[in-house]
Amino acid sequence: MIELDETIESTGLANHQILVERIAAKHLDDYDEIGAKFAELAKFVIESERYFGKRLVNMKKAVEDITGTIETALNFEEIREDLLTLWRIVEEEKQIAEEQNKFVRSAKTVFFEAWVTTSLDKEAAERIKEASDGNCMISDESPVRDEKVPILIHECPSYLQAFGKLECAYGHPSSGDIDPIRIFAITFPILFGIMFADVAQGAIFVIAGIIFTLLRRNGKAEKGGDIIRYLLISGEMLIYIGISAIFFGFIFGEFFGPSGVIHPIFLFRIGPFQVGGFEPTQEPMMMLRFAILVGAIHLSLGLILKFINELRHKHYKLAPIPICSIWLLFGSLFMWAYWGGISNISKWFAEGSLMFVGLVVSPLIVILLVTGLAEGFTEGLGFTVEVFAETLSHSMSYSRLMALGLVHSAMNYLFLVLGGVEHGVFPLHSIPLITVGTILVMIIEGLVVFVHTLRLHWIEWFSEFHSGEGIPFKPFKST
């Protein structure tokens, strides 16, 4: 375009027409050339299509011939067994070759390291000697302190299988740590039950759990899609969480929501913390206090496990930290309860200042001293601030027990109101509506409550003592 503009300027507008014609003629020549080339190309394409078409037909014939000969010459059913055996042998060879790739080798020597369980180390040494005709050197080394050792994963008993899967999804316990699965299998249903407290819906869970367990024991777990398999695996877990939901349903008086069929059962009272005997929707603050108490107990359980882990690892210098954390946790909880809630926090620093020093400041100072002496005071200061913040935020986080419990109750209440249920009387026409409501609540609420229970365990509880960094021990097995 620029070239064109310049030419127009130089020759004047009168010559415009001639110029355009000249340029057009020049380009037309080009187009003719391209057109000729296209024609050539098209011819070539047609020819090659014919050529390859013929070859394709020939090849198809050849393939048909070969398959025909194989089918007539061999009876696959007869040689099936042989083929399978051969395949297994090849698989085994492949596995061995893959393992050998990890060896360090020179022209005449091979070097490898492997983990062996203590019970089998002599046998392993014997086998290696046997395989190498004694031309070998074996050194048996125990792991040094704090080395990451692979851990033996024991097969979970089938009644704990679902919990095992949930724990493994977070990570395996490190070597020497307690495997918390049994405690996990107790606390998980309890926290779930508090949020999903309902006698009737709990009973549905129990029934569903029994059906799923029976189906799985009859070997139906292999069939069906992913979701069906998950449900069948979680059969026993559904029974536990159902039982827990029934228990808390009685305590909070819920039967398809706060319908009035069951009245809350009072269990006991510790100071301002009351267990049972109130309806969560009527007295949410009572429920909040209960939730925080449950949280404190749950967290202290985790801290006790951490204490045991520290002892097992022989970290005696760090062992007082979890104990101080429990002191801090229950100390501040006591302060909170004694002075009448967070709104009276100013009293903590006035009348209650001595108590504040004893229950909140002292454990922090001890933690600072202990970590300071073990790892240096800069680290210690950071750690102490972390302990303080974590204790606060983790126990606050348990208030979701109250929030989700109330939401569960409120959602059920919505359907009770729509169905016209009053004072524990379910009219006939309300049954379809309650059924729909129950299905909805059990699916949506069930999923949300499940994930929150999991989250409370994974984040608040496991972070106290369960690193999840364990490497499972996978011994070499030829299949």
Add this chain to the structure above:
Amino acid sequence: MDPIIISLIGLALAIGVPILSAAISIIICGTALAGVGTEKPELLSRLLITVVLGEALAIYGLLIAFMLLGKLPDITTMDAANKALIAGIIISVAAGAAGAGISYSGSSLIAATAENPKTFTSNVIGVVLSEALAIYGLLIAFMVIGQI
């Protein structure tokens, strides 16, 4: 202004904004999750936590809205109405913040876990801590409603 109107605005905020933030976090995390699901379906059950925690924001809004709805007959003074409005604002801001946190850290968590599943345990903390923000807002909104 009429106390009822003010408290209804609070109620609308309490249900509307948390639902919006839940929707945004589910949209962002859900699409990321769908992408990972095709490549590594075994990670789906673990990563589902992002979507469900996003959904929980809507439930917190629902709870506050329910409580405000229950309190509506008691709201006669301007003082009570203002408290209802403030409770609505608190939960909406908290849920909005938590929603933003879950959307960003959730989608990154999903991508990172698909790349290297070992990082899940440390990276999930971003998501659950963002979700905890909503709980703090919920607690305070709850206490404000308790004073009506």
